[in-house]
Amino acid sequence: MQTASSILVIDDEPVLQDVLSTLLGNEGFEVHSAMTAAQGLTVLAEEDIDVVLLDLMLPDRNGLDLLPEITNLVPDLPVIVITAHSSVESAIQAMREGAFHYVPKPFKNEVVLHLVRRAAERRQLERENRLLRNRLDGIGEIIGTSRRMEEVFELIRRAAPARSNILVTGESGTGKELAARAIHRLSPRQEGPFIPVHTSAIPVDLLESTLFGHVKGAFTGAIASRKGLFEAAHEGTLFLDEVGTITLETQTKLLRVIQEREIRRVGGVESFPVDVRIVTATNSDLLEGVRQGRFREDLYYRLNVISIEMPPLRERPEDIPILATHFLQVYAEENQRQVLDFTTEAMDLLTDYAWPGNVRELENAIERAVVLSQGNRIDSETLPKTVRSDPDLPRISASLPPGGLDFRAAVAGFQIQLIRRALERSDGVQRKAARLLKLSPTTFNEMVHRLGISDRRKS
Numbered sequence: 276m277q278t279a280s281s282i283l284v285i286d287d288e289p290v291l292q293d294v295l296s297t298l299l300g301n302e303g304f305e306v307h308s309a310m311t312a313a314q315g316l317t318v319l320a321e322e323d324i325d326v327v328l329l330d331l332m333l334p335d336r337n338g339l340d341l342l343p344e345i346t347n348l349v350p351d352l353p354v355i356v357i358t359a360h361s362s363v364e365s366a367i368q369a370m371r372e373g374a375f376h377y378v379p380k381p382f383k384n385e386v387v388l389h390l391v392r393r394a395a396e397r398r399q400l401e402r403e404n405r406l407l408r409n410r411l412d413g414i415g416e417i418i419g420t421s422r423r424m425e426e427v428f429e430l431i432r433r434a435a436p437a438r439s440n441i442l443v444t445g446e447s448g449t450g451k452e453l454a455a456r457a458i459h460r461l462s463p464r465q466e467g468p469f470i471p472v473h474t475s476a477i478p479v480d481l482l483e484s485t486l487f488g489h490v491k492g493a494f495t496g497a498i499a500s501r502k503g504l505f506e507a508a509h510e511g512t513l514f515l516d517e518v519g520t521i522t523l524e525t526q527t528k529l530l531r532v533i534q535e536r537e538i539r540r541v542g543g544v545e546s547f548p549v550d551v552r553i554v555t556a557t558n559s560d561l562l563e564g565v566r567q568g569r570f571r572e573d574l575y576y577r578l579n580v581i582s583i584e585m586p587p588l589r590e591r592p593e594d595i596p597i598l599a600t601h602f603l604q605v606y607a608e609e610n611q612r613q614v615l616d617f618t619t620e621a622m623d624l625l626t627d628y629a630w631p632g633n634v635r636e637l638e639n640a641i642e643r644a645v646v647l648s649q650g651n652r653i654d655s656e657t658l659p660k661t662v663r664s665d666p667d668l669p670r671i672s673a674s675l676p677p678g679g680l681d682f683r684a685a686v687a688g689f690q691i692q693l694i695r696r697a698l699e700r701s702d703g704v705q706r707k708a709a710r711l712l713k714l715s716p717t718t719f720n721e722m723v724h725r726l727g728i729s730d731r732r733k734s
Contacts, residue, residue, distance in 0.1 A: 280395035281305045281323060281727065285315035285341075286330040286357060295328060296724055298384055299391065307727035312336035319348050321683060322727075323422055323593050326394040327354045328378075328387075331365050339369055346373050349422075351401055353394035357382070414457045417450050418601050421591040427454070427583060434581045435461035440533070442518075442578050443556040445585030448635030451556040452516060454585060458554055459512040467511030470504050475517040483525055484541045487532070493542025505538045508551045518555040518578065519564055523571065530574045553578065588630040588637060592688070595626045598634060602641035603653065614645050617653045624655055627692055628662045691726050694719075698728075 284295045287310045296306045307322055309315035312333050318324065327345060331338030338356060345354055353375035358366040366377035375394050378387055402420040414428050434441055435458045443451045452471060459469045477485055484493070488503030504513060515521075521529065532538050533553065537546045555578045564570035588595065599617065607614045617625070621644075630636050644657040655663055693712060701707035709719035722728075 280325040283307045283324045284328045285309045325398040330357045419594040423586040439580040440553045448633030449585035455514040455554040470508040471514045475520040489541035490543040515555045519557045519559045588633045606642045606645040
């Protein structure tokens with residue numbers, strides 16, 4: 276099930292903005308508006324846009340000058356230029372420079388809709404091709420087509436071939452271990468072992484011997500010498516999850532291994548060379564740990580040569596439908612169920628929910644829904660109560676990820692949720708919806724247009 280394509284209209288004529296917003300909104304598109312080139316670039320930096328309608332005559336910039344900036348900011352983004360009949364030559368020049376097509380003023384509605392649909396279909400096809408390339412490149416277990424995830428994929432591809440240590444940050448459930456596995460698969464060490472270590476799950480007094488091994492008699496119960504996981508990961512990758520939980524004493528020994536590239540088993544005197552690429556992960560702020568004296572500063576910089584931040588699911592809601600569909604296919608096959616799709620209401624609930632447990636929570640919710648479903652579609656009743664909670668209650672999460680978040684995008688996302696809920700409660704009547712949110716009808720209408728909100732019951 277696909278989400279509605281998102282269209283950005285950059286034009287300084289309020290009447291034309293209203294016409295295009297209504298025309299495209301009635302067709303199920305999500306419409307964003309910008310009156311100037313500067314506003315348009317801001318929207319492109321903050322929103323995941325599928326198609327741009329660009330007027331060539333803007334108050335602060337010429338559209339032809341803006342076009343290359345748009346394509347540099349969002350590669351392969353289809354741009355349809357809007358121009359007067361007297362400027363058709365400029366439109367043709369824009370197409371030579373990469374524009375998808377042009378629309379002369381005054382335009383016919385069916386022409387605009389036809390071009391926008393074609394452009395949106397091309398954008399969707401490019402997304403699917405990128406997803407396929409990600410799978411073929413070894414990043415297939417991490418699913419996403421949002422800009423945030425494309426940045427993660429690109430960073431993984433660029434960092435994987437190097438020897439440098441990598442620190443993966445992000446909240447629990449965002450896929451940090453999947454990122455580490457992708458790094459390993461794309462590295463020259465892919466034929467070597469990948470050894471994951473969940474340090475927080477290993478008792479403190481056993482972690483050192485687990486990592487570095489021990490000799491016979493090193494401690495009570497050490498009845499024989501044993502290799503540690505560093506030796507097991509020789510010529511491969513060692514993944515240390517929740518590295519922030521390691522004690523200072525073990526941190527000192529880990530630092531020595533990184534510096535000397537050799538290990539000494541607990542209770543032993545002989546050192547063994549090891550060739551290991553270290554990838555670590557944490558859902559805590561290691562720099563704060565350094566400031567509080569809980570984490571060694573020199574070790575932090577040894578581990579954090581390259582940093583990759585896994586974004587929380589609430590910051591990439593456009594990935595929820597594709598993730599949900601993927602998990603639906605996986606668990607339908609695993610449980611031998613003929614569950615094929617989601618109802619519109621169920622998908623709306625999934626995309627509106629903040630997912631504090633991130634992708635892991637979404638996966639669990641879909642597995643539960645597949646098992647409990649009695650038909651061939653997932654409906655709202657099979658989703659967990661947390662997802663089906665009262666729509667009047669704010670669902671936005673107040674947690675702050677280690678790498679921070681885009682404040683304006685988070686606030687705008689929350690506004691969109693509230694406005695959509697109000698419209699649903701009011702059967703699409705804006706005056707009633709405004710009353711529910713204690714807003715004037717004029718302010719409510721301005722927010723609907725500014726945030727590009729359409730009535731999803733019509734889509």
